[in-house]
């Protein structure tokens with residue numbers, strides 16, 4: 041193949057098309073994470089304000105993983121002074137030299153060194169003080185994270201943040217020794233960019249007019265062998281399906297024998313044995329008999345009360361879903377809008393680019409129709425992203441922290457469905473109730489009996505605790521106040537991942553309680 | 567201060583948290599657990615632990631080990647600090663860019679956690695011999711290279727002497743990619759080893775050279791064209807340095823020009839860099855999870871304070887928190903720990919060259935540049951040059967002309983400290 045650049049100076053011939061300059065130092069610093077959540081996710085992080093209650097080892101571990109990727113601001117709320125015990129297990133304290141100083145101030149200082157672009161603030165008030173005198177202050181934050189708070193103040197905090205929608209979501213984190221649990225309290229969380237593993241349908245079973253026309257009029261018979269072996273499989277399938285339907289009352293192959301027969305028609309079309317595009321067509325033949333329809337989870341979304349009773353002030357997500365619903369109802373194919381992203385396939389450049397152009401043109405047309413159904417102005421970037429991800433949208437509805445423990449029937453049901461997870465949850469809840477009754481000043485030394493009766497009290501009368509409860513409660517009794525460095529570090533990672541997903545509204549956060557057992561090393565959702 | 571000896575820097579209450587699990591056993595603790603002073607003495611005064619890698623996982627691993635009470639930690643890393651490390655490798659600052667990771671990390675830990683001794687080695691794991699590895703109780707790997715893991719795994723398996731229980735060094739291995747990661751415990755010769763699970767690795771995306779040269783369709787094809795074909799053609803012998811912004815800039819320009827010529831969209835600076843450096847997304851939080859899981863296993867194995875992972879934990883954080891803990895099975899035909907030869911059925915027409923290509927491609931083998939021999943003759947040797955030249959004519963011969971059915975072929979490669987036996991049969 042002739043090389044067009046041979047006779048030209050590469051530098052001068054190319055400056056015109058390569059428009060980007062080398063990345064600046066911030067882009068270089070964040071390169072490895074921008075590949076996961078792009079500039080939109082990064083902007084969301086940089087605008088976020090995070091409140092963490094207590095400067096425990098777990099709290100600073102969580103914050104470390106949020107300061108590094110560049111949140112905008114964090115506050116540590118903690119009235120306590122650093123104890124010798126704190127100085128031994130918290131990496132964001134400087135050993136004995138921090139003892140006696142404010143735990144919040146020391147942690148903020150050392151966490152701040154991780155990233156100059158992040159603002160950190162120590163607040164030495166107690167949560168109780170804030171709850172009584174400065175509740176409004178909590179609404180300044182994007183999300184609140186609380187580690188091992190006493191049951192009373194935690195409950196007040198959770199209730200306050202739940203009851204008024206202007207308050208942020210709350211992440212409740214509890215741990216003791218090798219066991220841990222966390223929960224995100226939110227009313228509603230919507231995700232457009234869920235980063236699904238599966239691609240949108242190419243709609244080969246319902247080809248749009250331009251694709252059908254191109255596929256059925258392409259002159260396969262007079263093509264030379266090289267061109268013939270570079271026709272994209274999409275074209276081959278659309279054409280053969282059209283022919284098949286003409287002789288089968290308009291139906292695609294459906295029985296096993298018909299599918300076999302259809303695959304034979306693909307093989308019969310080859311000009312020589314080793315045409316890879318035809319091999320691909322055979323491998324992808326299922327696309328002709330798999331009906332493209334609206335995924336059930338998306339159909340469920342259409343029935344959501346927020347969609348059915350849309351008002352001009354509804355969040356943009358619901359306006360978009362409403363428009364999507366109309367699109368699928370009114371568009372002839374009753375599918376989601378066509379995707380413009382084509383996977384790679386065996387083809388020569390011209391035929392691939394041509395096919396890509398057909399898809400792009402059609403996708404633009406369908407997007408314009410979709411857009412005409414929108415009742416409020418929404419940015420083009422959001423619309424693009426929404427249409428591209430319309431097969432993988434997510435709407436999560438959450439519950440208030442404590443709802444599970446207030447529902448004995450739900451707990452009893454979990455004995456059968458998730459006994460291991462429930463055992464750890466109950467053991468941690470039992471520790472929390474036990475601690476609430478404990479006299480300050482004396483060492484906290486719960487017995488198995490005491491914790492078992494606390495757990496039992498949560499269940500309907502006469503219900504037996506799950507078998508696994510013994511192992512869980514034994515571990516809690518062994519280490520009731522241990523904030524182990526490895527448990528703290530692991531929680532720091534998982535909780536930060538979830539907080540990043542909540543803030544960026546990318547990927548899908550948990551809905552429920554995430555339980556962690558670091559003895560057998562597993563995590564589970566309750 | 568860092569220079570203080572073990573014990574002298576401990577203050578009352580320092581190990582309040584850790585001691586709760588060292589003073590008492592739990593319901594699932596091995597009866598052999600020496601609760602109290604015995605286990606504390608071993609952990610704080612005797613245990614010697616090796617960390618391979620001082621990068622994303624390594625920084626986290628070092629901090630966790632230091633806080634849990636390991637006081638004699640060694641770390642090996644051959645890299646220097648790059649600006650793109652700073653979003654997660656939290657022991658490094660802007661001023662450290664260009665310095666060796668192992669040294670900076672070791673100094674930071676010793677300064678932050680009093681009484682812990684971290685001995686850095688700025689170099690390759692291959693520089694060290696069996697005696698060196700023999701001194702440790704445990705090895706934790708936080709590496710991003712498959713080759714280095716295979717080398718370390720094979721070295722530790724080879725180290726095992728059935729007569730000497732001390733020679734069995736548990737290897738704990740972690741790896742991450744984006745929101746996903748895995749941690750595993752390998753007891754060399756006892757459990758499945760790293761080599762046993764090679765087929766679990768994702769196959770790297772390779773673009774056929776004819777697509778790159780003749781029928782580009784994706785922006786990646788244009789970038790590969792710039793780096794694989796145009797760079798050597800235009801730049802001659804000049805070595806491409808993927809860390810040099812000027813080199814990336816050149817590749818980006820050339821790739822963008824080709825893309826525009828073919829009406830292909832999507833060549834960007836970031837994609838160019840991603841393709842030529844094979845960049846894997848990496849974030850602090852995932853590294854924290856996997857490093858913590860690794861260190862937790864190290865702690866449990868070193869102290870017997872709780873049962874340890876048997877033997878594989880993987881976590882996917884893209885959709886909720888999904889994890890899967892399972893026992894990965896040992897492979898009898900594992901070239902490192904299995905002992906049995908690997909059955910290979912090939913066509914009687916397959917040439918030696920084709921066999922070599924198959925070995926490079928095969929997911930459970932993946933040997934780059936293999937040399938082949940039988941017990942009586944050399945089939946093809948990649949080095950030294952004289953032997954390569956004298957065995958080169960064999961490449962075109964059929965394997966069946968050189969090896970009888972049922973015959974054994976030994977496969978070696980300079981990068982791997984083991985050989986693979988193939989039992990050849992013809993279809």
Ligand SMILES: [Zn+2]
Nearest residue numbers: 759762900903
């Ligand atoms: Zn093995």
